[in-house]
Amino acid sequence: GESVGLHLPTLSVQEGDNSIINCAYSNSASDYFIWYKQESGKGPQFIIDIRSNMDKRQGQRVTVLLNKTVKHLSLQIAATQPGDSAVYFCAEKRGGNQFYFGTGTSLTVIP
């Protein structure tokens, strides 16, 4: 497997604040990236994606930024809500259809 077996970093934010979650990916040939949200005991849920020919993509309350120079991806969540509390993973696609997940970040929203 390609995922790193490290324990999850954590991020705590106050409700209503903006959250920024970062991800470093490993392969410069990766051409497609997805951010997933995973709640406890459930499968990952698609949030937003971005292709390597873009550097920014916006969705509803979420923005993904891609910096290919330093192989860095970020997820920005605006006006964070308690329902946003979850673990967030970035995943990169390298060539074929396989996706490899990053370490993940556990987000806790404080009411």
Added chain:
Amino acid sequence: GAVVSQHPSRVICKSGTSVKIECRSLDFQATTMFWYRQFPKQSLMLMATSNEGSKATYEQGVEKDKFLINHASLTLSTLTVTSAHPEDSSFYICSALRTSGRFNEQYFGPGTRLTVT
């Protein structure tokens, strides 16, 4: 959105026995499915790519004789953990690839919690 189911959601088995986990795409056909495992507070690790009508492709370090994958139809892939041991206890998640025009989208199942005693 597309729906992928897994069965069972939880299973407890004794050491040395085998366990089969099913992954179904309910409203689309999937020639490709993926199997992941996830340890507590860790990331998803891709185990193998399941291809309908052909052999699965395993990631480096994953024992193919230990984790048997069968993708017998366009809507069903199964993962069998053979001769399970406590260290195989984990959260197993499948996903199915849906081809839509130029792009492929991956839909995840809800996961199966395996506990080996």
